[in-house]
Amino acid sequence: MDIDEGQKWSALATIWQTPADAIDVAHVQRQLHRRARNAAILFAVDLAQGIVQILLGLFLLYRGDWPSRLVGISLLLFGGFAIGLALWTRFAMDRASLANADGAFRVSIRQAEAGIRWAISGYCVAATGIVLLLVLGYAHADPAYRSLVPLPYWEKAVFAIAYLGLLLWRCTRLLRENRRYLRGLHAIEDDLFPPEPAMGLSGADG
Amino acid sequence: MAREEAFQTLLGEHGPMLARIAASYEADPAKRQELQQDILAAVWRSLPSFRGDASIRTFLARIAHNRAISHVARAAAEPRMAELDEAIPCGQPSPFDEIERNDQQRRLMAAVRTLPLSAREPVVLTLEGFTPREIAAMLGLTANSVSIRLTRAKEMLRAALGS
Structure with a gap:
């Protein structure tokens, strides 16, 4: 920037940096503590959900029939993926804050894409699991269905179906949110990183 | 602590x-x-x-x-209502100079918000007192790219401020 250019920006900067009201630091810190606590709770819920999926998967693996084992394997993979994604999201966001603009933008895109993959796979696992449990229930009409837990089939299956229904609802919401976020990122991408004009100009037009 | x-x-x-x-x-x-x-x-x-x-x-x-x-x-990607007017909290009446300075700041802030993101980024950082080199490092650009964007942004700001 030449000197005249610099003076023009300085004049604007003086207006821009007009002193504002003092920040209530104590109030801000209370808000942040509350926010951090809520974020920690959500993170714990995400991890717990992954652990429940893994445990459910192990339970279904133990049942012995091949359809249950299939669902069990899917839940094990999905639960592991969910835990990994929760951990990565939490730490990737912090890395994104510190990167330069391009790096942060790319991390955000990867985050949104990973969220979409998680939601789609969760949706598939939950929907498949519900259908499979319903089918198994009608196929095995014997109420004292073979199991470690001495309860009739439907008394156990209803909890699994309810949990998978909740998972289905959550994945549908997350899919919508992450798709919206990714659309937003792509919408601003051209605005943020426009093609640069040919080099060679000094950039100072006096 | x-x-x-x-x-x-x-x-x-x-x-x-x-x-x-x-x-x-x-x-x-x-x-x-x-x-x-x-x-x-x-x-x-x-x-x-x-x-x-x-x-x-x-x-x-x-x-x-x-x-x-x-x-x-x-x-x-979310539907938006019409942009609200800024409401800078104002308790006691301010001296004339204070009101004028705040009004200028409001106008400048509104004008900056009309800039496309690629122009807004370097403008905001310049107004905060960062050098082109610091801005280039923050945005992952060359200093020359920053200068070009600032030149274009200056014209847009001038049009937005009506001066």
């Missing part, structure tokens, strides 16, 4: 800069407050990562800018 004290000090010194960066990306007061909290939460989490390889101002501005862009992306 050291982190709490450091955070309090930073907020006191650089809080207005972070608030201005948030305001340059969000006009709606309620959403602006969410963005400010988002920025401050990111600053809090990132404080232990500060290694002193850049100034603390650069460190904070980078975090604020990155969170603001993420905020804009989330808002870009």
Whole structure:
């Protein structure tokens, strides 16, 4: 920037940096503590959900029939993926804050894409699991269905179906949110990183 | 405790800069407050990562800018109501000079918000006192690209301010 250019920006900067009201630091810190606590709770819920999926998967693996084992394997993979994604999201966001603009933008895109993959796979696992449990229930009409837990089939299956229904609802919401976020990122991408004009100009037009 | 004290000090010194960066990306007061909290939460989490390889101002501005862009992306795909007028809280009547300065700041802030993101980024950072070299490092651009964007932005600002 030449000197005249610099003076023009300085004049604007003086207006821009007009002193504002003092920040209530104590109030801000209370808000942040509350926010951090809520974020920690959500993170714990995400991890717990992954652990429940893994445990459910192990339970279904133990049942012995091949359809249950299939669902069990899917839940094990999905639960592991969910835990990994929760951990990565939490730490990737912090890395994104510190990167330069391009790096942060790319991390955000990867985050949104990973969220979409998680939601789609969760949706598939939950929907498949519900259908499979319903089918198994009608196929095995014997109420004292073979199991470690001495309860009739439907008394156990209803909890699994309810949990998978909740998972289905959550994945549908997350899919919508992450798709919206990714659309937003792509919408601003051209605005943020426009093609640069040919080099060679000094950039100072006096 | 050291982190709490450091955070309090930073907020006191650089809080207005972070608030201005948030305001340059969000006009709606309620959403602006969410963005400010988002920025401050990111600053809090990132404080232990500060290694002193850049100034603390650069460190904070980078975090604020990155969170603001993420905020804009989330808002870009949502339906919006008409942009609200800014409502800068004003308690007691201000002296004439204060009102005029605040009005100029409001006009400048509104004009900056009309800039496309590629122009807004370097303008906001220039108005905060960062050099083209610092801005280039923050945005991952060359100094020449920053200068070109600033030149274009100056024309757009002039048109938006009507002067």
